[in-house]
Amino acid sequence: MHASVTPRIEINLAKIAYNANQLLQLYGAKGIGIMGVTKVVCGNPAIAEVLVNKGIGVLADSKLENLRKMREAGIQAQFVLLRTPSLSEVNEVIAYADISMNTELAIIQKLSAIAHAQNKRHQIILMLEMGDLREGIMPADMAGFIAEVLALPGVQVVGLGASFACFGGVKPSAVKMDELSAIVQGIEDQFSLPLMYISGGNSANYNWLMEVKDTGKINNVRLGESIYLGREPVFREAISGLFTDAFTFVTEVIEAKVKPSVPYGEKGQDAFGNLPQFQDRGMMRRGLLGVGEQDVLVSGLTPQANIEVLGSSSDHIVLDLKKSNLQVGDEVSFSLNYSALLSAMTSPYVLKAYTH
Incomplete structure (x- = not known):
């Protein structure tokens, strides 16, 4: 699906309003x-x-x-x-x-x-x-x-x-x-x-x-x-009865190719000073998203589709596309934990889009 600007965080104001109201009643009762x-x-x-x-x-x-x-x-x-x-x-x-x-x-x-x-x-x-x-x-x-x-x-x-x-x-x-x-x-x-x-x-x-x-x-x-x-x-x-999906992080695929699952060549550190380890899963369909650690805390994102985050650099997320048919330009949605929400809302690179 091709839609508006990415990356964006979709903010459902009605769900936030509902949660606020429920919590006011719950705490207010005591x-x-x-x-x-x-x-x-x-x-x-x-x-x-x-x-x-x-x-x-x-x-x-x-x-x-x-x-x-x-x-x-x-x-x-x-x-x-x-x-x-x-x-x-x-x-x-x-x-x-x-x-x-x-x-x-x-x-x-x-x-x-x-x-x-x-x-x-x-x-x-x-x-x-x-x-x-x-x-x-x-x-x-x-x-x-x-x-x-x-x-x-x-x-x-x-x-x-x-x-x-x-x-x-x-x-x-x-x-x-x-x-x-x-x-x-x-x-x-x-x-x-x-x-x-x-x-x-x-x-x-x-x-x-x-x-x-x-x-x-x-x-x-x-x-x-x-x-x-x-x-x-x-x-x-x-919490029972509350919405857990008032925020959704959306970005898009910028590359989709079949590649090996293990990097090849002489190994050193990655962009963040780590020595990454990889499991050999043979050839796989890999996807690249045009966002990374500078935009959002990637470890706090959970894909809503059946795909897997393999890792990230400052401005890319690498995916195992598994059996999905995601192509270049397709949008990928993620739910966020608290840390990812904090980073996405703070990032000047992430558009804030409101839904009711």
Whole structure:
């Protein structure tokens, strides 16, 4: 089939809308609100608009550039910087984020100074280290940390949060969530501090949510993968009733020839410094696609037809065409995992095409 421009990523906005709505109901039934995470879709305004229209009023992204893009597109939401700001970007944080996640006093002091000078009040969520060992203040240090932050003008502590299943793969288990609730309760009591956001984690919290009766103090999660791909990240399993195919990566065949299955000649490294190994399958019909690692993370693509990805270089994917009758110019569609989605949405070489 010959169609529009390739490579492209086809984005089904209706399926994203459906997933967002289902998850809002699912988490809402247990008193948990959702921050829609836009980082994997690069703060795409069309997708952000869908989330807001479905009732997700808080959008979170790890890139200030994405927050700026959504603001300038007129998206009506509260914007959260999903990671600790760097000192060099504090001015932009005050300009583009309503809320930022923080773990370092030096950065909060600078946020305070700039917000105060502009007569603004910047909201912050303090992140706790709960074992995944990415960002976070150690629980034993939290009370002292908050005492210092509360003395600063121009900033307001509106929540506590924790990250799971990101760097260390630590699951947001019932034990971890109870621990987080207990820490929050202690902080609220000690400082008479009402906290708006107790953000217990991300899409990885799905299994906890389904099993737990009492969600404790947790009233917020940050969802990206489960909205866009209909999966939970701990085991990458599909969530019942959600679409897992809201995104499709499409490219086209630029060469189709019968060739040997094993490279011949003196061997050295490949384009990425590896020493590739090949299985001898005799002569085979091989296909070449005009995309590679510079366009998308090839290892995260799964062909929708009965063909096999043999490997890739920076701008080619090599296929075993098997029994398919794919010819030059024919389109090949792939489903994407989270990493491939991130790379394709970030790539300037991949057209973003919307379907309803």
